[in-house]
Amino acid sequence: MTTEPVAPDGPACTLCGAPAVVHWQRRLTPTEVGAAQAIEQDRRDQADLLADPQKPPALWPPLPDCADWTRIVHGCMVHAISRDAAALVHQATCTAPGVGLPGCDCEPEAAPADEPEPVAAELPAGW
Ligand SMILES: [Zn+2]
Ligand SMILES: [Zn+2]
Numbered sequence: 037m038t039t040e041p042v043a044p045d046g047p048a049c050t051l052c053g054a055p056a057v058v059h060w061q062r063r064l065t066p067t068e069v070g071a072a073q074a075i076e077q078d079r080r081d082q083a084d085l086l087a088d089p090q091k092p093p094a095l096w097p098p099l100p101d102c103a104d105w106t107r108i109v110h111g112c113m114v115h116a117i118s119r120d121a122a123a124l125v126h127q128a129t130c131t132a133p134g135v136g137l138p139g140c141d142c143e144p145e146a147a148p149a150d151e152p153e154p155v156a157a158e159l160p161a162g163w
Pocket of ligand 1: 049051052053111114115
């Protein structure tokens with residue numbers, strides 16, 4: 037969570053293009069999943085084309101279902117959502133709220149359970 041002032045050339049509001057003051061994550065729409073899978077399929081096709089024909093063809097795993105992928109949504113002062121809401125992962129259909137609307141138009145996923153604190157790696161003496 038950043039509290040830095042937004043630079044003029046920083047991210048723009050997804051809805052209106054004004055300088056963004058907050059961003060959050062949402063799931064991919066089916067169209068975006070299809071596009072991501074098409075890119076991956078294309079990459080594999082290219083790799084197959086360039087592969088050594090003397091070798092057995094590559095066995096590709098299933099294409100990614102993108103179920104845990106997210107996209108960033110930016111909101112300006114007008115289209116911002118609350119800090120609490122911005123901490124959640126929103127539905128694929130989530131857009132920045134309309135003018136005057138509180139919050140967004142979807143049911144965000146529940147916040148993930150608190151992860152245990154990562155164990156700090158021991159630094160060698162001298163650090
Ligand atoms: Zn906006
Ligand atoms: Zn939402």
